[in-house]
Amino acid sequence: MFSNDNNVETIAQLVEVLKHYIGLQSEYVKLDVIEKVVRLITALTVVAVFCLLLVFALIFFSFAMVNILAPALNSLSMAYTLVGGFYILLLIIFIIFRHRLVERPLVKFLAGLLMSK
Template sequence: MFSNDKNVETIAQLIEVLKHYIGLQTEYVKLDVIEKVVRLLTVITVVTVFCIILLISLIYLSFAAVYALQTLVGSLIWAFLIVGGGYLLLLFIFILLRHKLIERPLVRFLGSLLTSK
């Protein structure tokens, strides 16, 4: 009953289709991983470029603020100290809010990236 030619041919076709399906699934997984890596690298590159441009702008704005403060406080050294103190205050606030500002959005982004279909 099981050994006729039609059953053997059907089983052989089923095995071929199964092999093809497994090959397609592995290709899909490879392409999915590549897509997610490319998206992650794109976000990292965009954020890096944005941060560099922001940092350069911040340096120029800081010097402008120092020279504007110099006329108010009368001394260049005090103006630099005031701007430096402002940056230390921003750093302290940033450290206090790092979970809310960095960790949660980063975990949310990576979670959505890695679990999306």
């Protein structure tokens, strides 16, 4: 009963279809990984460019603020100290709220990117 040529041919076709399906699934997984890596690299590049431009803007705004404060304080060094102190204060605030400002959004972004289907 099991040695019928029709049954053997059907099983052979099933094996071929299964092999083809497994090949397609592996290609799909590869393409999915590539898509996620490209999206991650794109996001990192955009953030890097944004941060770099922000740093340049902050440098110029800092010099402008020093030039504005220097006449009011009658001291150029005091104006630089005040602007530097402001940046130290921003750094302390950033360190205190780093979980809320950096870690949570980053975890949400990566989880959404890597766990999406």
